Amino acid sequence: MFAYVVKRLIAGIVVVFMVSMAVFLLFWYGPNEPARPLCDQQTSNHCDTARLARYTENLGYNNPVLSEYGTFVKGIFVGRDMTIGTKTRPCPAPCFGYSYRTTVPVWGEMKTRLPATFSVAIGGASLYLLFGIPIGVAAARRRGTVADKALVSSFLVLSSIPYYLFALLTWLYLTVIFEIPFLSDTGYHPFTDNPAKWFSGLLLAWIVLGIFGCTQYTRYSRGAMIEALSEDYIRTAKAKGLPARTVVYKHGLRAALVPIVTIFGIDFGVLLAGTIFTERIFDIQGIGFWSLQAVTAKDLPVVEATALFSAVVLVVANLLVDVIYSVLDPRVRLS
Amino acid sequence: MSAQTAGPETLGHLSEEPPPVDPNSKQAKTITGKSPLRIAFGRLARDKIAVVCAAVVLFFVLVAVFAGAICSIFNVDTETVLATTRVDFLNNGLPLKGPPNHGFDPAHPFGVAPNTGNDNLAFWVYGCRTSLMIASIATLFASVLGVSLGLLAGFLGGPVDKIISFFTDFFLTVPFLLAALTIAPIVSQRFATSPHYARIQLIDLIVVLSVFGWMGIARLIRGEVLSLREREFIQAARVLGMPTRRILVKELLPNLVAPIVVSISLMLPAFVAAEAGLAFLGIGVTSGISWGQTINTASNFFEVYPLFLWEPLIGIVALVLALNLLGDAIRDALDPKTRR
16 A cells, blocks of 8 residues: 555656646747746836846846756745846745736735635535435436436536536626625635625535536436446345345445546546636636636746646645545555 | 458347338348448437437538628628727617617627627627637547557557556646646737737647547547457457558557547537637637637626627537537447447
């Protein structure tokens, strides 16, 4: 078990290293004038050649790429000093540079936005797990009945509609047209300030995310459950006279949960990395919305940092999934 | 076409299918050989949902192909010479004629857009073209990439398989939305002043969609090849001294038609949705015409001008829904075991 975890951990670190390298190189070689957006911002669009050259020099774009990558990585672990405009400012430990748009350290701003994304992700994911799996199990038990067929086909149609259109229409009708009192004030308000406002601001996003995820998890768990219930040991359990509830939940569901855990781990990682559509539509100031705003403003350090952040989150999610999977299904780590 | 190369198990399985023709007719008595693909096609043709969906998809394809002709029939244009002749800037930039406040305007059957005064029908028709063009080119590239990598990984095994599988897993961990988001500012920074910016944006979008869309099909093909390569007909081909390339193309590929067709038919709607989604976020097609972009503009006018939003929205939903359901029907037709 330990050797397996170590092996996966090393693979994860290699992937993070590769992604950080790829992102850094992309932002190094991609833009033809990487300092231009900052220069425009700082001089209110009076960026001439001399100023641009100074900004390029200060941001380190004249140094060799590998040594700058070294500085970047070092900055993430121990922090560094950065020269923005005329002043040299400190950039404390996890240093991802200074935002071009707001000239504050990227990590500082990211920290204030993490709770919003995490709230959306955790709320939405728990809703769809809470409803998706039981509905899927119930459908699998009634496989082939009219109710099952109706459920499966309606969920198939619903999940075929692009998520963002579903979310957008829900938002437009509930908050703009009908102005439902408790739901219409969407947005993120910190939990510690006002828990009720936090709840009502996020409720609609949770519900939409929950309904949409529910359609997928119902399908997964129904499929996994049908497969598990057709196993021989289920017949044995039934034959020895166990109550139906025990057969379904203790013998069937436990086996069916293994693939669902895998899918859920990765899905949840994607959610934590930034629920871009949800945040954009429901106006929640999280990581996803932030990176979208940064793209529009050509705020390169912010885009770079969010890309790195999501890569790390996804690698960790994958790692956890692998470890949990190996606990649930010992065949994985032995092969 | 794959019946000649398929193993005896496949043929035995297929002969268990009930005859598709009416047993009372005379034709049913004569036994004719049918390839698995033709059997599947027959099943598809009897599936009512599939036929309706295929008709819807065909409609959109025709709209996309004949976008110019449709515009000239209705005498509309994507260019707006003078916006003030069409919209009232004193009244939030809403149209002077036609929906939402002035009934129907025969000159602009779908109405005109607020503020810009662009004709909605022309934008809808060309939006359909953008959507289908990007989705189908990206599907083509992604499936060629995925199929060839999957074939190589599955058939060659060893270090090649290890490397390809690593990259498959690697790309699977990067969500494509984030990749598109990361690449968008770089492309716009580099090429914003270029005269071919619109075209560069299209190419960028196609590249991002294909580079982040090939993994599913590669995995699927690899798995299929792993089981196929141990079969007798492949061993026979090897013993006969057939070169690897010929085994891959002539022996393996025809047996993989079913999974490839299924993957392609489910990839297409995903790419249509992705294209519109990116345009909606403002990081996809921004300097061309796209349904997603219209939706983004229209959501601000929804309260006063809902039709403006509904037009592109119905376009996307109908196209994606029809493609998805058609893909599902194709999967059921090709592999009856998965039937619900």
